[in-house]
Amino acid sequence: MNGLSILSRGILLALIWWLLTGGDAASWWIGVPAVALALIISIALLPSSNLVWHEFLIFIPFFLLRSLLGGVDVARRAIDPRMPIAPTLFEYPLRLPIGLPQIFMANTVSLLPGTLSAELSTNCLTVHVLDCRGGFLAELEAVEQRVARLFDTSLKTSNGDE
Amino acid sequence: MSIAHFYALVGVGLISLGLYALIVHAHLLRKILAINVMGSGIFLLLVALAKRTGTALPDPVPHAMVITGIVVAVSATALALTLMLKLSAQTGCAELPDDEKE
Amino acid sequence: MTLIDYLTVVLLLAGAIFFFAGTVGLLRFPDVYTRLHALTKADNVGLGLMVVALAIQAESWAAVGKLLLIWLLVMLAGASVAHLVARGALRRGIRPWKQ
């Protein structure tokens, strides 16, 4: 883990401390040791990942919009008297590198319209799809692209569609 | 009736429910739940009665007692669960032996 | 009531509708997987709208940040728990409902 990513993680934790305490300057007597301890534990627990921070600025609005649509979509189906759902299981071959990118993808997918990740095994994400008639595959591919950019990796080309 | 009285009555209800279940049920896990419900009822009674200060802040002394009470209750529950598991591992049954039948 | 207040009211009501829809889905949907869809997504959006509604009323930036942090944590926990429950259900051979 390099110095820069430790520093940025430390800043993030310090920012959270600031949020929690409402910016009280006197709180840093406890805040500094607490942030340091949390940082040490977090380094021990969580391996470094090359997150591209500025990509978040693009990812967040995309994610918020899609998850809002996800909520609208499922709410509509739940309230509609006919309950238009046609669920199916779908095995999506992941092209992201193993580790945090895949986990991030699995968690993101669960909040997007009509998809719920149900199993994450090596390079394969089993997705429960609420309505198999929709274009969920294009959605999954789009998310994968964006997650790849977020983690500064390229998708493996073994599937031939890159 | 004020809100304090209302919650205090709910507390009494919980105590009675818990006590009844504690006596009636044979299964030990259920007895442990029942004791916890009773405890919650007593805590509710204490905190509700502490609110009768009018407009001022509620009486902090019962609050402090209840906070420690909650933590002590959970550790007592852990001990009781261990005892239950120990008993059922030895007798194959998570119930107390019935005196009348034996 | 100022314009901000109206906005808060609208967003809060919208949030409440999503919570309602989530519960309807929990009650109506046919199997555990579809219910997970309803609960995770609808409640997440419902809470999100409420957080935004309350954030524009908040007294300081730190309070706004704390509200957003709460939402983020619920989102993380919700998505993870949904995955874990769906995974467990698959592994235990609970078959997804098909029409």
Added chain:
Amino acid sequence: MQTFYLALALFLLLTLGAGMWRVLRGPTAADRMLAAQLFGTTAVAVLLLLAQASGNAALRDVALVFALLAAVTAVAFVQRAWPKQKQEQEQPQETERDVD
């Protein structure tokens, strides 16, 4: 405004009550657990509303603790308490009745 916040909190409490039906009904252990999850999220929303209604910022901390620990019970369930391949076969019957 205060009345409105409280009324919304009341409404959320009512949806919680409706969600209890799923806990009682099941049919699988996972369904019951889901309702507990619903309780967690909704309680966070209720706490935030109460915090706004009473002007007591400390209630946000309660909501924060709820949000942080919402997953612990579910994790305990998934990792430890979920019976492995026990007859959770009531599923098809229940679904047939629930459709249409």
Added chain:
Amino acid sequence: METVMVAWMFDSLLGLGLLWLAWQSLACSDLFKAIVLFIAFGLLMALAWVRLEAPDVALAEAAIGAGLTGALLMVALAQLQSIETNGDAAVATVKKGHCIRPLQWLLLIALSLMATGLGYVIISFPAHVPGLSTAVATHLEASGVSNPVTAVLLNFRGYDTLLELVVLLLALLGVWSLGGTVPQQTTTPAPLVLEALTRLLVPMLILTAAYLLWVGAHAPGGAFQAGSVLAAAGVLLLLIGRHPRAALMALPLRLILVLGPATFVAMAVVTMLIEGALLKFPPEHAGKLILLLETTAMLSIGATLAALFLGGRRHTDKEHS
């Protein structure tokens, strides 16, 4: 006026919901269902504390009720079921309630008499009593903190808290003396998503615990709440199969466990010698001394609760392997 009415509706629904959940939890046939209902009951209790203007209590209930209680009960039930399936169905015959019908009715009558009596006493209580709140308010200045609940816990009635810490320790000793040795772990690896969740949450839980410790001096929070949040971090780590090594379990854990009570006792002795009274702090140093006490108490409470969770698991793990 409307606000009061809506508040009353909220409170009635909450109160009745609490009673209903407790009743269902204690009466339903399925034990797992009973536990889920009990967890829901705990979550609603936290809302009741909020309505009763007891946010300190709500924090403690949220930390314990949402995290520890549920995990403890679920794990215990799973172990119980594995014992029962291993040890044949000889149990199934004695499942019925062991109380004879007429006695049950007698009990019901006695309990309703008790409840009516208690209810009558409560109704006849005066609506406004200052209690000890004025006494606390007048001495709050000298306590070293501005949150009255923390002042009561750590200063005015510090001896209570001291004994409470000892009780926690005794409970753990009880569990340990029943539990046997630390087992060899043979758990399957945790799902990746769960690993990631835990790794993200644990630093957050540590920060939050520290925050609750700090904020307890002037707003709701304090050592008990912070300790419970810390314990939740420990429980999460234990649930994904991250066990402390046996070497680490022995001495350092024991030191942390006694750190809180030991500091308290030391402080009690010192104040007795200097100030002439048990846990009577000089006002000018009270704030710092309370912070010291709270920090050690938090660590001990967190470690004790997490160890209680681990301790409950030991003996079945041993049986499994």
